[in-house]
Amino acid sequence: MKKLLLAGVLLSVSAVALAQGNRPAAAGAPQPPRAAKKPHTVPSPNGAREDAYYWLRDDTRKNPEMLAYLKAENDYADALLAPLKPLEDRLYAEAVSHIKQDDSSVPYRRNGYWYQSRYAAGANYPIMERRKGSADAPAELLFDQPAMAKGHNFFALSDMEISPDNRLAAFATDTVGRRQYVVRIKDLATGQLLPDTITDAEPNLVWADDNRTLMYIAKDPTTLRGYKVMAHVLGTAPATDRVLYEEKDDTFQMSINRTSDDRFWCVRVESTVSDEQRCAPLATPAALTLFAPRARDFRYQADHMGTRWIVKTNRDAKNYKLVTLADADAAKGVAAWRDLTPASDTVFIEDFTPFAGFVAIDQREGGNRMIRLLGDDGRSTPVKADEPAYQMSLSINAEPAKTDWVRYSYASLVTPTTTYEVNARTGERRTLKVAPVPGYDPANYVTERVWAPARDGTKVPVSIVYRKGTKRDGTAPLFQYAYGSYGISTDPAVDPARLPLLDRGVVYALAHIRGGQEMGRGWYDDGHLLNKKNTFTDFVDVTRYLVAQKYAAPGRVAAMGGSAGGLLMGAVANIAPKDYAVMVAQVPFVDVVTTMLDASIPLTTFEYDEWGNPAQKAYYDYMLSYSPYDNVTRQGYPAMYVGTGLWDSQVQYYEPAKWVARLREMKTDSNPLVFRVNMEAGHGGKSGRFERYRQNAEAQAFVLQQLKVAQ
Incomplete structure (x- = not known):
């Protein structure tokens, strides 16, 4: 096939984008790259699909044509985000200022x-x-x-x-x-x-x-x-x-x-x-x-x-x-x-550690994660908490046969992670460490737990945090995050990278949507396989509830998810694009059907009971009905920041690459679409404790710009 030259990627927006229905960019503005389209048929037992961007997959990661396209995307991201570099640097500096350097x-x-x-x-x-x-x-x-x-x-x-x-x-x-x-x-x-x-x-x-x-x-x-x-x-x-x-x-x-x-x-x-x-x-x-x-x-x-x-x-x-x-x-x-x-119908056991004479149980109830100590004599003692939304989890208990002391951690959206140990015999509790957060005062922030009604009547727990003084009058910007897959629950904790947002008046919400296990195994069952769409509609319904309750202004809502949470972002972008001003999708799993048809791709065979096996028509049809890549349509989309790593083993880089290419082809808006490709990282991004804050700051700067937040 003819090689795709870099100059050919950076096509004129007047020649290509207008023909595809996109609005032209402002004169002198960076022009988004366009990936070539090449015929390719994806076979399956339930019908073939055409995938013009399939060529972006290269398992060797050496194809010069593919690499040229990824470079063009990074060059475009650099140019588009260049004016935000001072804000990015401030956000990074603020986040890092809340990290104890010699911890x-x-x-x-x-x-x-x-x-x-x-x-x-x-x-x-x-x-x-x-x-x-x-x-x-x-x-x-x-x-x-x-x-x-x-x-x-x-x-x-x-x-x-x-x-x-x-x-x-x-x-x-x-x-x-x-x-x-x-x-x-x-x-x-x-x-x-x-x-x-x-x-x-x-x-x-x-x-x-x-x-x-x-x-x-x-x-x-x-x-x-x-x-x-x-x-x-x-x-x-x-x-x-x-x-x-x-x-x-x-x-x-x-x-x-x-x-x-x-x-x-x-x-x-x-x-x-x-x-x-x-x-x-x-x-x-x-x-x-x-x-x-x-x-x-x-x-x-x-x-x-x-x-x-x-x-x-x-x-x-x-x-x-x-x-x-x-x-x-x-x-x-x-x-x-x-x-x-x-x-129990209300208590979900997450984990446990046996000790000599008792068992420490890590469990969930009412959307919160907590610890209970169960003695061999049958006596059950819960470890108490004082906040409406929090998490406890068992910590490192390396010699449980030799001690009565149980180590656990406690955190909320305003309380830094604190390591305690409690004596199962006497009830005495000792504080071993409060995670240091320099320049942070918990008294300046408020956390709440609300229950948002989903369209089928289910109440979805939502953990909220904001800075005191933020007005609940329907004018504030909102940043909403969720995951909602694999039974993985999203628990509240203080994050230094979140504080710069809160200090600028942004309300932050963790939506504990179906697909996790915050409310038990049934919460997961109602959010996977042929119930997967509940995950997506729960997220949208939480947004609409928070806006209706005046936590946020219509048109000033940001959404973020990563990996399977990136699938959430892609699906929500297709079904409710007008509810969001901007979305961040990190390492997003967006080409569901093609990936699940290919047993050679890492994780595919493990996940038939998560998404379904597309060799079976019922699952094929259902997955196809929500797969973000397959459901991109000619409509307006929010501003979007999409991130991936070339060496990702969990969600292969070509899934978001294809998705971005199709979005560029189909979307009818003039909102920016940024595709940041980390050429030296995998699923978790670059390694090192500060690197994630640097990567996060770039996406945050983009989000704040789109939310029209004072910088």
């Missing part, structure tokens, strides 16, 4: 050592260290991540596991952003790396008790699916590593972990609606035993403490319950399970 984590004890990470002033990456015997002992350097990151445009150290004898550290790093990790092993006595090198792995490692055998998960290099659990013996070639378990069903993903009492390790495979777990003593790691066989709509997760197993399960409990069984009854399977907690 450190709360130390935790494990196996005789206290572990901690800390940042030096100005550093993008932390130093990881430990102290023997006491949190005040001299520090021993584990990993100097700033030094490790030098020479890399991207760097992530995503797992570190210390051997039981405290001598070795296995760790997983990614220097591309593709989430294809390399596992190395460091001798902590000498500081030297051992020659053992494992590639294409998940960042999920477990040592056996012999201090020589490391279990890890191997990834398929094409689909990036973790599919084999391997055992590596130090000093041997990875090619000779033993396969301990292989998952043949490509709709399942896997993880490995130690139990809370360090007696067993477990292989857990899970899909959206089914789990299966195998466990073995850490002394004999190859002797894996099936805990309970998989079955559709049967989910469970088992942990061990003392002489019993504790299991979180949805068996006869849609919102999950905890059951227990003695070691001696483990071979009897589910017949031996005995309830620890009852099934």
Whole structure:
């Protein structure tokens, strides 16, 4: 095919845009690029579709024609956003001013050592260290991540596991952003790396008790699916590593972990609606035993403490319950399970950690996440909160068999994340750390929880924050965020990047729409598969409610979502474009049908129970009816900022690239459309703690301009 030259991308708006129905840009204004259209048919069992921008997909990421188009988009974004650079710099400086430069984590004890990470002033990456015997002992350097990151445009150290004898550290790093990790092993006595090198792995490692055998998960290099659990013996070639378990069903993903009492390790495979777990003593790691066989709509997760197993399960409990069984009854399977907690229609169990004598339960009720302590004597004690919208979650509890103290974190939209520990026996609570937010006074801000009626009568919880003095008279700008997929809940917390918006009078709203699990498993069921459109209409209905209640002015509403939340943005842009002045869609999943038809794309096979399998006509038709890319029409759209990473392994860069190309072709408005392509990053953007604030500041400057907020 003829190569697309850069000059050919930057076509004259009078020659192209007018012919396509777009209004001409002002004289001298930067001209948006136009991607070439090339015939391509996407086959499926339920009919073929034409996709003129399919050519933008290049799995090698080397096609010069494709790269030229992405460069043209970045050049256009640079030119269009150049006048906003001073505002971007101010927003970045303001956000970073609320970050403690030389911050450190709360130390935790494990196996005789206290572990901690800390940042030096100005550093993008932390130093990881430990102290023997006491949190005040001299520090021993584990990993100097700033030094490790030098020479890399991207760097992530995503797992570190210390051997039981405290001598070795296995760790997983990614220097591309593709989430294809390399596992190395460091001798902590000498500081030297051992020659053992494992590639294409998940960042999920477990040592056996012999201090020589490391279990890890191997990834398929094409689909990036973790599919084999391997055992590596130090000093041997990875090619000779033993396969301990292989998952043949490509709709399942896997993880490995130690139990809370360090007696067993477990292989857990899970899909959206089914789990299966195998466990073995850490002394004999190859002797894996099936805990309970998989079955559709049967989910469970088992942990061990003392002489019993504790299991979180949805068996006869849609919102999950905890059951227990003695070691001696483990071979009897589910017949031996005995309830620890009852099934509930209002309380959803998110997670749990077993301690000696009690269980700490992480649960949701009324849209909030909270902690409850359940003693072996049956006594149940909730940990109280004083705000209307908040979150609690279990923190690092590294030695639950040896302590009565439970660590947890608390946060709200005005209260900085605070780490506490509470004594399950006495009720005493201690504050371990309040996350420092320099230049921030919680007393200057207000948080609320409101319930917005959806069009089907469902009440949707919304967490709101604004600066005191912001008038609720229908004149304020609103920034609304949501995710709403995979059962992932969006919980409130203070974000330094949000404060510059609040200080300029912007009202911020977290819409806890269906598709998450804020209100329980039914909240998720009502927002996926053939109910997915509830996610989109919930978001729109929340906006209209907030405007009607005078939290915001019509025409001054911004919306943002990322990944599956980017799908939300694309769908909402198609069905309710007039409700929003501007939208931000980061790494958006917008070409739903084409992606779900291609099993070679990472994540596709895992997600049939999330979106549906388009090989089945009912799902194909439903997905096609909302897929943002397929439903772009000749209408006006809000101003839009779209971001992606060339090396994204979760949502491939070509999805937003194609979507933007089609929007440029079809939209009839003169609102700006910015497509920012990070050429050196993956799904999470650039690495480093400050980089996300820089990227965020560019999008925020664009949003504030479109909302006509004083800068």
